[in-house]
Amino acid sequence: MLDIIRPGDPRYGSVRHVYTATGSPARVIRPRTTAEVAEALSLGREADGPLAIRSGGHGISSVSTNDGGTVIDLGELASIDRIEPGGDLVRIGPGARWGEVAQALYPWGLSISSGDSGDVGVGGLATTAGVGLMGRAHGLTIDRLAAAEIVTAEGQIRHVDAETEPDLFWAVRGAGANVGIVTALDFHASPVPVVAHATFQYRLDRLATFLRAWGETVEAAPREIGAFLYVGGGGHALATVIFAGDDATAAQRAIEPFGRLGPILGQRAVLEPYAAVVTRTGAPHRGQQGAHLHNGFAVHLDDTIGDRLEALLSSGYGTMLQIRSVGGAVNDVPAEVTAFAHRHQNFNIAGVASAPSRAFDAAWEDVRQSLDGLYLSFETAFSPQRLADAFPPQTLRRLREIKRKVDPDNVFNQNFPVA
Protein backbone atom coordinates (compact mmCIF):
# COMPACT_ATOMS: atom_id res chain seq x y z
CA MET A 1 0.00 0.00 0.00
CA LEU A 2 1.28 3.49 -0.89
CA ASP A 3 2.59 5.63 1.96
CA ILE A 4 0.61 8.87 1.58
CA ILE A 5 1.21 11.71 4.02
CA ARG A 6 -1.63 14.20 4.28
CA PRO A 7 -2.17 17.33 6.42
CA GLY A 8 -2.84 16.15 9.97
CA ASP A 9 -0.34 13.28 9.75
CA PRO A 10 2.37 13.87 12.40
CA ARG A 11 5.00 13.48 9.65
CA TYR A 12 3.45 16.16 7.43
CA GLY A 13 5.59 18.98 8.88
CA SER A 14 8.79 17.21 7.84
CA VAL A 15 7.77 16.63 4.20
CA ARG A 16 5.68 19.65 3.19
CA HIS A 17 8.58 22.09 2.67
CA VAL A 18 11.76 22.03 0.64
CA TYR A 19 15.03 23.92 1.00
CA THR A 20 14.03 26.90 -1.13
CA ALA A 21 10.26 27.12 -0.50
CA THR A 22 7.44 26.44 1.90
CA GLY A 23 4.42 24.45 0.71
CA SER A 24 1.10 22.95 1.66
CA PRO A 25 0.53 20.01 -0.68
CA ALA A 26 -2.67 17.97 -0.35
CA ARG A 27 -0.60 14.78 -0.30
CA VAL A 28 3.04 13.72 -0.28
CA ILE A 29 3.49 10.18 -1.60
CA ARG A 30 6.63 8.33 -0.58
CA PRO A 31 7.06 5.32 -2.87
CA ARG A 32 9.41 2.52 -1.78
CA THR A 33 9.79 0.82 -5.17
CA THR A 34 9.70 1.73 -8.84
CA ALA A 35 6.33 0.00 -9.18
CA GLU A 36 5.03 2.25 -6.41
CA VAL A 37 6.36 5.30 -8.27
CA ALA A 38 4.18 4.30 -11.23
CA GLU A 39 1.22 3.85 -8.87
CA ALA A 40 1.88 7.24 -7.26
CA LEU A 41 2.08 8.87 -10.67
CA SER A 42 -1.29 7.46 -11.68
CA LEU A 43 -2.80 8.81 -8.45
CA GLY A 44 -1.12 12.20 -8.95
CA ARG A 45 -2.43 12.45 -12.52
CA GLU A 46 -6.01 11.78 -11.39
CA ALA A 47 -5.90 14.15 -8.41
CA ASP A 48 -6.57 17.88 -8.61
CA GLY A 49 -3.72 20.36 -8.39
CA PRO A 50 -0.14 20.45 -9.59
CA LEU A 51 2.21 17.47 -9.58
CA ALA A 52 5.74 17.88 -8.20
CA ILE A 53 8.58 15.35 -8.30
CA ARG A 54 11.10 15.54 -5.45
CA SER A 55 14.42 13.79 -4.94
CA GLY A 56 16.59 15.77 -2.50
CA GLY A 57 14.34 18.85 -2.21
CA HIS A 58 17.17 21.27 -3.10
CA GLY A 59 15.76 22.39 -6.43
CA ILE A 60 16.29 25.95 -7.61
CA SER A 61 14.81 25.90 -11.13
CA SER A 62 11.79 23.93 -10.04
CA VAL A 63 10.21 23.93 -6.65
CA SER A 64 9.53 20.38 -5.52
CA THR A 65 6.60 21.24 -3.30
CA ASN A 66 3.31 22.97 -4.06
CA ASP A 67 0.03 24.16 -2.59
CA GLY A 68 -2.93 21.81 -2.80
CA GLY A 69 -1.35 19.34 -5.20
CA THR A 70 0.58 16.07 -5.14
CA VAL A 71 4.26 15.61 -4.37
CA ILE A 72 5.98 12.35 -5.28
CA ASP A 73 8.90 12.25 -2.84
CA LEU A 74 11.62 9.78 -3.86
CA GLY A 75 13.48 10.00 -0.54
CA GLU A 76 13.01 6.26 0.11
CA LEU A 77 14.74 5.37 -3.17
CA ALA A 78 18.19 6.20 -1.85
CA SER A 79 20.27 3.04 -2.13
CA ILE A 80 23.89 3.20 -3.29
CA ASP A 81 25.30 -0.09 -4.62
CA ARG A 82 28.33 -1.24 -6.51
CA ILE A 83 27.09 -3.23 -9.50
CA GLU A 84 30.10 -5.60 -9.73
CA PRO A 85 32.69 -6.17 -7.00
CA GLY A 86 35.86 -4.28 -7.97
CA GLY A 87 34.15 -2.45 -10.85
CA ASP A 88 33.50 1.25 -11.38
CA LEU A 89 29.75 0.99 -12.09
CA VAL A 90 27.49 2.09 -9.25
CA ARG A 91 23.68 2.18 -9.06
CA ILE A 92 22.23 5.08 -7.09
CA GLY A 93 18.66 5.92 -6.14
CA PRO A 94 17.49 9.50 -6.95
CA GLY A 95 16.64 10.21 -3.29
CA ALA A 96 20.26 9.81 -2.11
CA ARG A 97 22.19 13.01 -1.38
CA TRP A 98 25.56 13.68 -2.98
CA GLY A 99 27.22 13.80 0.46
CA GLU A 100 26.00 10.24 1.16
CA VAL A 101 27.16 9.13 -2.29
CA ALA A 102 30.67 10.48 -1.66
CA GLN A 103 30.76 8.70 1.74
CA ALA A 104 29.59 5.37 0.30
CA LEU A 105 32.00 5.46 -2.65
CA TYR A 106 35.12 6.35 -0.63
CA PRO A 107 35.79 2.86 0.80
CA TRP A 108 35.49 1.47 -2.75
CA GLY A 109 38.21 3.93 -3.90
CA LEU A 110 35.73 5.80 -6.08
CA SER A 111 34.05 9.19 -6.45
CA ILE A 112 31.62 11.01 -8.74
CA SER A 113 31.96 14.72 -9.43
CA SER A 114 28.72 16.37 -8.32
CA GLY A 115 28.02 19.92 -7.12
CA ASP A 116 29.47 21.82 -4.17
CA SER A 117 26.72 20.84 -1.69
CA GLY A 118 26.42 17.40 -0.10
CA ASP A 119 22.75 18.06 0.69
CA VAL A 120 21.70 18.27 -2.97
CA GLY A 121 19.76 15.24 -4.20
CA VAL A 122 20.97 12.86 -6.89
CA GLY A 123 17.73 13.03 -8.94
CA GLY A 124 17.55 16.78 -9.56
CA LEU A 125 21.24 17.32 -10.29
CA ALA A 126 21.82 14.21 -12.41
CA THR A 127 18.91 15.01 -14.73
CA THR A 128 20.14 18.52 -15.63
CA ALA A 129 24.00 18.48 -15.76
CA GLY A 130 25.97 18.43 -12.49
CA VAL A 131 28.56 21.21 -12.58
CA GLY A 132 31.07 19.86 -10.11
CA LEU A 133 34.43 20.55 -8.52
CA MET A 134 36.00 17.71 -10.53
CA GLY A 135 34.20 18.65 -13.75
CA ARG A 136 37.29 19.76 -15.67
CA ALA A 137 38.87 16.37 -14.86
CA HIS A 138 35.86 14.01 -15.19
CA GLY A 139 33.13 15.94 -17.02
CA LEU A 140 29.63 16.76 -15.82
CA THR A 141 27.79 14.30 -13.59
CA ILE A 142 25.57 13.36 -16.57
CA ASP A 143 28.71 12.50 -18.57
CA ARG A 144 29.34 9.60 -16.16
CA LEU A 145 25.81 8.22 -16.56
CA ALA A 146 25.71 4.81 -18.24
CA ALA A 147 22.00 3.96 -17.86
CA ALA A 148 18.85 4.95 -15.99
CA GLU A 149 15.48 3.55 -15.06
CA ILE A 150 12.57 5.88 -15.72
CA VAL A 151 8.81 5.87 -15.22
CA THR A 152 7.13 7.62 -18.14
CA ALA A 153 3.89 9.63 -18.07
CA GLU A 154 1.92 6.50 -19.04
CA GLY A 155 3.35 4.68 -16.04
CA GLN A 156 5.70 2.47 -18.06
CA ILE A 157 8.99 1.48 -16.46
CA ARG A 158 11.80 1.77 -18.98
CA HIS A 159 15.50 0.99 -18.82
CA VAL A 160 17.32 3.61 -20.88
CA ASP A 161 20.88 3.54 -22.17
CA ALA A 162 22.70 4.48 -25.37
CA GLU A 163 21.67 1.24 -27.14
CA THR A 164 18.17 0.42 -25.96
CA GLU A 165 16.48 3.85 -25.72
CA PRO A 166 18.89 6.39 -27.26
CA ASP A 167 16.35 9.23 -27.42
CA LEU A 168 15.24 8.94 -23.80
CA PHE A 169 18.81 8.42 -22.64
CA TRP A 170 19.82 11.59 -24.49
CA ALA A 171 16.90 13.58 -22.98
CA VAL A 172 17.49 12.35 -19.41
CA ARG A 173 20.99 13.87 -19.57
CA GLY A 174 19.99 17.53 -19.44
CA ALA A 175 16.19 17.63 -19.46
CA GLY A 176 15.19 14.58 -17.43
CA ALA A 177 12.32 16.34 -15.66
CA ASN A 178 10.56 16.72 -19.02
CA VAL A 179 10.36 13.05 -19.89
CA GLY A 180 9.59 11.10 -16.73
CA ILE A 181 10.53 10.21 -13.18
CA VAL A 182 14.03 8.78 -12.92
CA THR A 183 14.05 5.98 -10.35
CA ALA A 184 17.63 4.63 -10.61
CA LEU A 185 20.88 5.84 -12.14
CA ASP A 186 23.99 3.83 -13.11
CA PHE A 187 27.21 5.83 -13.15
CA HIS A 188 30.80 5.09 -14.08
CA ALA A 189 32.55 6.45 -10.99
CA SER A 190 36.14 7.70 -11.10
CA PRO A 191 39.02 6.06 -9.21
CA VAL A 192 39.83 9.28 -7.32
CA PRO A 193 38.85 8.90 -3.65
CA VAL A 194 41.30 11.52 -2.37
CA VAL A 195 41.79 15.07 -3.65
CA ALA A 196 43.78 18.18 -2.75
CA HIS A 197 41.32 20.69 -1.34
CA ALA A 198 42.39 24.33 -1.15
CA THR A 199 40.41 27.32 0.06
CA PHE A 200 41.38 30.96 -0.36
CA GLN A 201 39.91 34.13 0.98
CA TYR A 202 40.74 37.20 -1.14
CA ARG A 203 40.30 40.90 -0.61
CA LEU A 204 39.03 42.50 -3.80
CA ASP A 205 40.26 45.96 -4.66
CA ARG A 206 38.75 45.95 -8.14
CA LEU A 207 36.42 43.05 -9.02
CA ALA A 208 36.81 43.27 -12.82
CA THR A 209 40.61 43.13 -12.62
CA PHE A 210 40.51 40.23 -10.17
CA LEU A 211 38.03 38.28 -12.30
CA ARG A 212 40.16 38.57 -15.41
CA ALA A 213 43.19 37.23 -13.53
CA TRP A 214 41.04 34.49 -11.90
CA GLY A 215 39.67 33.45 -15.29
CA GLU A 216 43.12 33.29 -16.89
CA THR A 217 44.44 31.25 -13.95
CA VAL A 218 41.61 28.72 -14.19
CA GLU A 219 41.92 28.36 -17.95
CA ALA A 220 45.71 27.87 -17.70
CA ALA A 221 45.38 25.28 -14.92
CA PRO A 222 45.71 21.54 -15.64
CA ARG A 223 42.45 19.62 -15.97
CA GLU A 224 42.73 18.18 -12.51
CA ILE A 225 41.86 21.65 -11.22
CA GLY A 226 38.25 22.67 -10.59
CA ALA A 227 37.70 26.11 -9.09
CA PHE A 228 34.55 27.71 -7.69
CA LEU A 229 34.55 31.38 -6.65
CA TYR A 230 31.95 33.01 -4.40
CA VAL A 231 31.96 36.80 -4.38
CA GLY A 232 29.99 38.75 -1.76
CA GLY A 233 29.19 42.44 -1.65
CA GLY A 234 31.75 43.41 0.99
CA GLY A 235 34.87 43.34 -1.19
CA HIS A 236 35.76 39.76 -0.28
CA ALA A 237 35.70 36.50 -2.21
CA LEU A 238 36.02 32.88 -1.15
CA ALA A 239 37.37 30.21 -3.43
CA THR A 240 37.34 26.42 -3.38
CA VAL A 241 40.02 24.90 -5.57
CA ILE A 242 40.20 21.13 -6.01
CA PHE A 243 42.99 19.07 -7.56
CA ALA A 244 41.44 15.76 -8.55
CA GLY A 245 44.17 13.41 -7.34
CA ASP A 246 46.44 12.68 -4.39
CA ASP A 247 49.83 13.54 -5.92
CA ALA A 248 50.85 16.25 -3.43
CA THR A 249 53.66 17.67 -5.57
CA ALA A 250 51.55 17.97 -8.71
CA ALA A 251 48.68 19.39 -6.64
CA GLN A 252 50.90 22.02 -5.04
CA ARG A 253 52.26 23.06 -8.44
CA ALA A 254 48.73 23.32 -9.88
CA ILE A 255 47.23 25.18 -6.92
CA GLU A 256 50.08 27.67 -6.36
CA PRO A 257 49.00 30.20 -9.04
CA PHE A 258 45.73 30.75 -7.12
CA GLY A 259 47.85 31.94 -4.18
CA ARG A 260 49.34 34.69 -6.35
CA LEU A 261 45.95 36.32 -7.01
CA GLY A 262 44.62 39.33 -5.11
CA PRO A 263 45.59 40.23 -1.57
CA ILE A 264 45.04 36.97 0.38
CA LEU A 265 43.33 37.11 3.76
CA GLY A 266 43.46 33.39 4.42
CA GLN A 267 44.39 30.12 2.75
CA ARG A 268 44.50 26.45 3.52
CA ALA A 269 45.23 23.30 1.52
CA VAL A 270 44.92 19.65 2.55
CA LEU A 271 44.79 16.22 0.98
CA GLU A 272 41.52 14.65 2.03
CA PRO A 273 38.79 12.28 0.86
CA TYR A 274 36.44 13.86 -1.69
CA ALA A 275 33.77 12.86 0.83
CA ALA A 276 35.18 15.48 3.22
CA VAL A 277 34.74 18.20 0.58
CA VAL A 278 31.09 17.45 -0.22
CA THR A 279 29.60 16.88 3.21
CA ARG A 280 25.94 16.61 4.10
CA THR A 281 24.48 18.79 6.85
CA GLY A 282 21.13 16.99 6.90
CA ALA A 283 19.38 20.17 8.06
CA PRO A 284 15.59 19.78 7.95
CA HIS A 285 13.80 21.64 5.17
CA ARG A 286 11.66 24.64 6.07
CA GLY A 287 12.03 26.87 3.02
CA GLN A 288 15.04 28.45 4.70
CA GLN A 289 16.85 29.54 1.53
CA GLY A 290 14.43 31.54 -0.61
CA ALA A 291 16.99 32.08 -3.34
CA HIS A 292 16.46 34.06 -6.51
CA LEU A 293 19.03 33.21 -9.19
CA HIS A 294 19.97 34.06 -12.74
CA ASN A 295 22.90 32.57 -14.61
CA GLY A 296 24.68 32.03 -17.87
CA PHE A 297 27.93 30.66 -19.29
CA ALA A 298 31.03 32.49 -20.51
CA VAL A 299 34.03 31.38 -22.52
CA HIS A 300 36.39 33.86 -20.82
CA LEU A 301 36.04 36.27 -17.90
CA ASP A 302 36.87 39.29 -20.05
CA ASP A 303 36.76 42.99 -19.13
CA THR A 304 33.19 43.50 -20.37
CA ILE A 305 31.86 40.69 -18.19
CA GLY A 306 33.97 41.88 -15.27
CA ASP A 307 32.70 45.46 -15.56
CA ARG A 308 29.08 44.33 -15.78
CA LEU A 309 29.40 41.99 -12.80
CA GLU A 310 31.08 44.75 -10.83
CA ALA A 311 28.19 47.09 -11.67
CA LEU A 312 25.67 44.43 -10.60
CA LEU A 313 27.37 43.87 -7.28
CA SER A 314 27.88 47.53 -6.49
CA SER A 315 24.22 48.25 -7.33
CA GLY A 316 23.38 46.18 -4.23
CA TYR A 317 20.76 44.08 -6.07
CA GLY A 318 22.88 40.99 -6.48
CA THR A 319 23.93 39.82 -3.07
CA MET A 320 26.38 37.18 -4.29
CA LEU A 321 28.09 35.92 -7.42
CA GLN A 322 29.03 32.27 -7.92
CA ILE A 323 31.52 31.51 -10.67
CA ARG A 324 32.05 27.81 -11.31
CA SER A 325 34.60 26.36 -13.69
CA VAL A 326 33.46 24.08 -16.49
CA GLY A 327 35.59 23.41 -19.61
CA GLY A 328 38.21 20.64 -19.75
CA ALA A 329 36.51 17.22 -19.91
CA VAL A 330 33.08 18.90 -19.97
CA ASN A 331 33.97 20.32 -23.38
CA ASP A 332 35.32 17.02 -24.75
CA VAL A 333 31.71 15.91 -25.22
CA PRO A 334 30.18 17.20 -28.46
CA ALA A 335 27.17 19.51 -27.91
CA GLU A 336 24.70 17.13 -29.60
CA VAL A 337 25.52 14.10 -27.42
CA THR A 338 23.35 15.14 -24.46
CA ALA A 339 20.34 17.44 -23.95
CA PHE A 340 22.72 19.71 -22.03
CA ALA A 341 24.43 21.43 -24.98
CA HIS A 342 26.79 24.04 -23.47
CA ARG A 343 30.12 22.50 -24.32
CA HIS A 344 32.46 25.32 -25.33
CA GLN A 345 32.40 27.68 -22.36
CA ASN A 346 34.80 27.69 -19.41
CA PHE A 347 32.63 29.25 -16.69
CA ASN A 348 29.12 29.28 -15.32
CA ILE A 349 28.24 32.59 -13.66
CA ALA A 350 25.25 32.88 -11.32
CA GLY A 351 23.92 35.99 -9.61
CA VAL A 352 22.07 35.34 -6.36
CA ALA A 353 19.61 37.72 -4.67
CA SER A 354 17.95 36.86 -1.38
CA ALA A 355 14.48 37.81 -2.63
CA PRO A 356 12.77 38.33 -5.98
CA SER A 357 13.28 41.88 -7.17
CA ARG A 358 12.58 43.61 -10.49
CA ALA A 359 15.62 45.79 -9.96
CA PHE A 360 17.86 42.70 -9.68
CA ASP A 361 16.25 41.19 -12.79
CA ALA A 362 16.85 44.41 -14.72
CA ALA A 363 20.44 44.69 -13.50
CA TRP A 364 21.09 41.07 -14.51
CA GLU A 365 19.86 41.77 -18.07
CA ASP A 366 23.00 43.87 -18.59
CA VAL A 367 25.18 40.95 -17.48
CA ARG A 368 23.23 38.51 -19.63
CA GLN A 369 24.20 40.46 -22.78
CA SER A 370 27.74 39.13 -22.39
CA LEU A 371 26.79 35.56 -21.48
CA ASP A 372 26.17 32.55 -23.65
CA GLY A 373 23.61 29.87 -22.74
CA LEU A 374 22.01 29.01 -19.41
CA TYR A 375 22.05 26.16 -16.88
CA LEU A 376 18.46 25.53 -15.88
CA SER A 377 19.43 24.31 -12.39
CA PHE A 378 20.69 27.80 -11.46
CA GLU A 379 17.74 29.76 -12.81
CA THR A 380 14.57 30.82 -11.00
CA ALA A 381 13.04 32.69 -13.96
CA PHE A 382 11.18 30.71 -16.60
CA SER A 383 10.10 32.20 -19.94
CA PRO A 384 10.31 31.17 -23.61
CA GLN A 385 13.52 33.23 -23.88
CA ARG A 386 15.14 31.46 -20.91
CA LEU A 387 14.07 28.10 -22.37
CA ALA A 388 15.82 29.07 -25.61
CA ASP A 389 18.93 30.06 -23.64
CA ALA A 390 18.94 26.67 -21.88
CA PHE A 391 18.30 24.62 -25.01
CA PRO A 392 19.76 25.81 -28.34
CA PRO A 393 17.44 25.37 -31.40
CA GLN A 394 18.53 21.87 -32.48
CA THR A 395 18.41 20.57 -28.90
CA LEU A 396 14.97 22.09 -28.29
CA ARG A 397 13.63 20.64 -31.55
CA ARG A 398 14.77 17.11 -30.64
CA LEU A 399 13.48 17.49 -27.07
CA ARG A 400 10.06 18.55 -28.33
CA GLU A 401 9.85 15.55 -30.67
CA ILE A 402 10.68 13.20 -27.80
CA LYS A 403 8.28 15.01 -25.46
CA ARG A 404 5.42 14.63 -27.98
CA LYS A 405 5.99 10.86 -27.98
CA VAL A 406 6.53 10.15 -24.28
CA ASP A 407 4.50 12.90 -22.57
CA PRO A 408 1.88 14.18 -25.02
CA ASP A 409 -0.34 15.47 -22.17
CA ASN A 410 2.53 17.48 -20.64
CA VAL A 411 2.23 15.74 -17.28
CA PHE A 412 5.79 16.72 -16.41
CA ASN A 413 5.34 20.47 -16.74
CA GLN A 414 7.15 21.93 -13.73
CA ASN A 415 10.81 22.26 -14.61
CA PHE A 416 11.64 24.16 -17.81
CA PRO A 417 8.84 22.38 -19.72
CA VAL A 418 9.60 22.23 -23.44
CA ALA A 419 6.08 21.47 -24.70
Ligand SMILES: Cc1cc2nc3c(=O)[nH]c(=O)nc-3n(C[C@H](O)[C@H](O)[C@H](O)COP(=O)(O)OP(=O)(O)OC[C@H]3O[C@@H](n4cnc5c(N)ncnc54)[C@H](O)[C@@H]3O)c2cc1C
Ligand atom coordinates in the same frame (compact mmCIF):
# COMPACT_ATOMS: atom_id res chain seq x y z
C1 LIG B 1 22.96 24.86 -1.91
C2 LIG B 1 22.90 24.42 -3.35
C3 LIG B 1 24.09 24.23 -4.03
C4 LIG B 1 24.07 23.78 -5.37
N1 LIG B 1 25.26 23.58 -6.03
C5 LIG B 1 25.25 23.07 -7.28
C6 LIG B 1 26.46 22.79 -7.96
O1 LIG B 1 27.56 23.05 -7.47
N2 LIG B 1 26.38 22.24 -9.21
C7 LIG B 1 25.18 21.96 -9.81
O2 LIG B 1 25.18 21.44 -10.92
N3 LIG B 1 24.02 22.23 -9.19
C8 LIG B 1 24.03 22.79 -7.95
N4 LIG B 1 22.85 23.11 -7.34
C9 LIG B 1 21.60 23.01 -8.11
C10 LIG B 1 21.03 21.61 -7.99
O3 LIG B 1 21.69 20.75 -8.88
C11 LIG B 1 19.56 21.63 -8.40
O4 LIG B 1 18.87 22.56 -7.61
C12 LIG B 1 18.93 20.24 -8.32
O5 LIG B 1 17.70 20.27 -8.98
C13 LIG B 1 18.69 19.78 -6.88
O6 LIG B 1 18.36 18.42 -6.89
P1 LIG B 1 17.37 17.82 -5.80
O7 LIG B 1 17.10 16.41 -6.16
O8 LIG B 1 17.88 18.11 -4.44
O9 LIG B 1 16.12 18.77 -6.06
P2 LIG B 1 14.54 18.55 -5.96
O10 LIG B 1 14.02 19.83 -5.37
O11 LIG B 1 14.17 17.30 -5.31
O12 LIG B 1 14.14 18.50 -7.47
C14 LIG B 1 14.26 19.64 -8.30
C15 LIG B 1 13.50 19.37 -9.59
O13 LIG B 1 14.21 18.40 -10.36
C16 LIG B 1 13.30 17.51 -10.99
N5 LIG B 1 13.56 16.15 -10.47
C17 LIG B 1 13.97 15.83 -9.23
N6 LIG B 1 14.14 14.51 -9.12
C18 LIG B 1 13.79 13.98 -10.31
C19 LIG B 1 13.75 12.65 -10.82
N7 LIG B 1 14.11 11.61 -10.06
N8 LIG B 1 13.34 12.44 -12.09
C20 LIG B 1 13.00 13.50 -12.86
N9 LIG B 1 13.03 14.78 -12.44
C21 LIG B 1 13.43 15.02 -11.19
C22 LIG B 1 11.91 17.98 -10.63
O14 LIG B 1 11.45 18.84 -11.66
C23 LIG B 1 12.12 18.77 -9.37
O15 LIG B 1 11.18 19.79 -9.17
C24 LIG B 1 22.83 23.56 -6.02
C25 LIG B 1 21.63 23.78 -5.33
C26 LIG B 1 21.65 24.22 -4.01
C27 LIG B 1 20.37 24.48 -3.30
